[in-house]
Amino acid sequence: MLPVDENTFQFAWFQLSEAGFDPLPLAQSLWRDDQMHGVAVSGLLARALEHAVIDAGRTGLVPARYHVDLFRPARMTTTTASARIVREGPRLVLLDAVVEQDGEVVARAGATFLASSAAAPGQVWSAPGERPTPPPAALLPEPGEHHVPIFASAAPWSDSFGDHQNAGRHQTWQTAIPIVYGEECTPFQAVASIADATSMVTNWGDRGVEHINTDIDLALCRLPDSSRLGLRATDHVAADGIAVGTAEVFDSTGPIGTATVTSLANTRRTVDLSAGVEPRGTA
Template identity: 30%
Template sequence: MTGCYYRRLPADGGDPAFGPTDYTRSNWDLEIQHGSPPLALLTKLIEELSAGSGLRIGRLSLDILGAIPVAPVRARAWVQRPGSRVAMMAAEMVADRAVARVTAWLVAVSDTTDIASDRYRPLVEGPAAPIPAAFADVSGYFDAVSWRPQDPEGHSAAVSWFRPMAHIVDTDPTTPLQRLAAVVDCANGVGAILDPNRFFFMNTDTVVHLHRLPTGSDFALRARASVGPDGVGVTTAEVFDKTGFVGTAAQTLLVRRR
């Protein structure tokens, strides 16, 4: 990996502080952060808080509460609802006010290997197709991501493989779940059915359900958007690693003509 999305800053007695790098910059506006790096950072804080608890994350829900600036932010995690079998943890990113919040349901782990099942067969990566023209020359976040669109033939929805190329914070070790969090917000771009030169379709949230934890560094999103008649849309996606199906993602979209 090369570089990072965030660097630690002096906390000055308050919540941990982080400086976002250029790799967090959004394709919609270079002065705001793409949704995936905040999700990855807040997921990291929740994973660190839950270490040793015997619980693992089954759902991550990112709510974008406002424009997330490419400027120093503070972030913290806490236990929202304690429990030995089911617990909720939350993490929040604050600039001048709260700009992003992740809530996570964590569930006690046990051995269910004998009854494990996947809804979909694994996806096999083929040769990469060209990146969509609207994203081909975008800098910032996409400078730190390997994006490999797949030939749509034979697929019911668009498919792309991703690999994050940067650490989440400094050179800290990055878990597979954090790496997935660093790309899953891209489902909105993968499943796009509107021309981004003519429309904004920004997501307000990203909700990920995981029936098993991901492995490795490469993840596929099979995504498709639906747009309603009143300026609201939804993108849904199936999420895969190289081993197979790991879960689903969904995003609410604000749709506006440029």
């Protein structure tokens, strides 16, 4: 990993080098000091997919489906990422992507980018009830400024993590961190990386985060309106050490899709946030 200039903190997950992408300190997981968190890995996969779509000359498409398999722990070491188009049509581009370390694939992703069109005129049922909204403006920094993730649960919106170690319904509002130092975080990179926080909002309970997610599933009807967006838990079901958590994804103008994670119980390495430890990204 390249050293960080002590006089200029590099606010990103990675720094680009000749060998690939060198993880910066913010990419470190809370599970292990030598392990990278899923936010950084997912963001790097999304960047590779997006670049492949752009290189193919396909602009204006919506990343309607995005799936990530996190089957090996990504270490805090130089990483590469690549993507390829599997199928292309007038209204669809299907892609695969991988993240590799030391010649081994540690995570993979598949994505379907769709062309938008006029809305269908018919009426279709949707879930009743209130939709999630961002925290009050008084709690947020100015747009474009980064901030510690804000949570709400049985306790009201705040960035005090100790307050949210409870069995209430969790939600979060975050400003995405750039994937690569010196690059602007695109809306897709933002939502793809923050989607890993679905594990936080669905698996965080009164004893901490006791499950580690093995995947991320994201389904979107449109891109977020900026790199600021939120997740709110809609369900959590578990049996025999396996949990499935689902969250609603929303931005400042309303809901944009859903995110789901499948997780394994990891009680020997529970992430305990009761003391107010601030996550660098997600567990």
